[in-house]
Structures are given as structure tokens and as C-alpha cells.
Amino acid sequence: MSGHSKWAQIKYKKASTDAKKGKIFSKLSRAITIAAKELGTDPKTNLKLGAAIEEARKANMPNDNILRAVKRAAEKDSAELKEVVYEAYGPGGSAIIITAVTDNSNRTTNEIKHLLAEHSAKLGVEGSAMWAFDKQGGNFAAKFPTTLSPEDSKKFEELLSALDDQNDVQEVYSNAETK
Numbered sequence: 001m002s003g004h005s006k007w008a009q010i011k012y013k014k015a016s017t018d019a020k021k022g023k024i025f026s027k028l029s030r031a032i033t034i035a036a037k038e039l040g041t042d043p044k045t046n047l048k049l050g051a052a053i054e055e056a057r058k059a060n061m062p063n064d065n066i067l068r069a070v071k072r073a074a075e076k077d078s079a080e081l082k083e084v085v086y087e088a089y090g091p092g093g094s095a096i097i098i099t100a101v102t103d104n105s106n107r108t109t110n111e112i113k114h115l116l117a118e119h120s121a122k123l124g125v126e127g128s129a130m131w132a133f134d135k136q137g138g139n140f141a142a143k144f145p146t147t148l149s150p151e152d153s154k155k156f157e158e159l160l161s162a163l164d165d166q167n168d169v170q171e172v173y174s175n176a177e178t179k
Contacts, residue, residue: 027170028056029069030101034083036073048138083170086112087129090121090159092152094176095129097140100168108168115166119159132175142175 035049043050049070056066084105086098102108113123133140148156156176163169 023167024059025056025061025065026167027101028052028059028061029065030081030168031170032056032066032069033073033081034101036070037081041070041074084108087124087126088112088116088121089124089129090116090174090176091119091155092146092148092176094146094148094152094156094174095132095142096121096176097129097133097173098163098169099171099173100166101170102168111166111168112163115162116159119162120155121159133173139171140173142173144175145177146175147177 032049032052035046035052039046039048041049043053053066081101081103082105084100084102086100086109088096088098090096098112100108100112109123116123132142132144134143135141153176156174160172160174163172
């Protein structure tokens with residue numbers, strides 16, 4: 001029976017799940033490195049680092065990867081990762097806040113501008129979308145939720161999917177309520 005190789009099916013499933021895990025682990029590793037650089041490498045005194053490590057453990061990230069991310073923050077010659085926040089307006093006038101961790105903010109800005117332009121959205125200036133959110137802890141909550149039309153909802157979902165596929169993007173917050 002040709003075409004019925006069980007190993008081939010397993011291989012393709014494993015490849016797709018490994019790619020998804022790798023993407024998640026990469027984002028979590030960057031979050032750990034940023035937290036360790038900001039407030040120190042001890043998770044007992046650095047609550048942000050402790051929370052990032054806990055999040056990584058929930059995602060079943062190997063302990064070696066966690067330790068490597070903390071060690072990277074302690075090294076002086078490592079690439080300088082920084083956290084950047086982008087404000088944008090999406091389909092239907094929805095306000096969007098995008099947080100990213102990058103070693104090259106110019107590259108990331110251009111990539112995000114390109115993604116936004118492809119999905120009927122525009123990058124705003126500092127403060128242009130922040131007014132629509134309250135910062136609660138490390139998250140942003142919408143002050144004024146906006147309901148999108150079904151057409152705009154579809155465009156918005158495509159935009160969120162594209163932003164999720166971008167490696168540097170950590171979180172995306174919006175005031176849009178999709179139907």
C-alpha cells in the first residue's frame with residue numbers, strides 16, 4: 001500500500017508541533033532575558049523574572065533553555081535586547097498596542113509597519129492609541145471597547161494572526177470586540 005507510511009504522518013505532525021513550540025520558547029526566552037537584564041538574575045528578588053520563568057515552565061520549556069536565557073542576560077557581550085511598544089490603528093478604527101522584544105528596533109519597526117500596511121492598519125505616533133487603554137500591572141485593558149463590523153472583524157483577525165507569526169512580537173492588545 002503506497003502512500004500509507006505511518007512514519008511520514010508522524011514526521012509531519014512532529015515538525016509542525018516542534019515549530020510551534022520553538023516559536024513559543026523563543027518568545028518566552030526573550031521575555032526571561034529582558035526581565036533578567038532589567039532587575040537582576042535572581043527570580044526571588046526580581047518578580048518580573050519569576051513570572052516569566054513560571055510562564056515558561058507552564059509551557060513546558062526545558063530548564064536548560066530557561067537557565068541559558070538568564071545567563072545570556074548576565075553576559076556583557078551578548079546582543080542588547082530591548083522592549084519596544086508600538087501604537088497602531090487597525091481595521092474599523094480599532095486601537096492596537098503591540099509590545100515586542102528585539103535586538104534591532106529599526107528592523108522590527110519596518111517589519112511591523114509592513115504587516116500593518118498589508119492588513120489595512122497604520123502605525124501611530126507615541127500616545128496616539130495609548131489613551132484608549134489603562135495599564136494594569138504589565139497588561140493593557142481597553143477603556144473604550146469598539147465593536148467591529150463582520151468585514152472589519154475578519155481583517156482584524158488576519159492582522160492578529162500575522163502579528164502572532166512575527167518573531168519579535170510578544171503581546172498585542174486591542175480595544176476591538178469582534179463579532
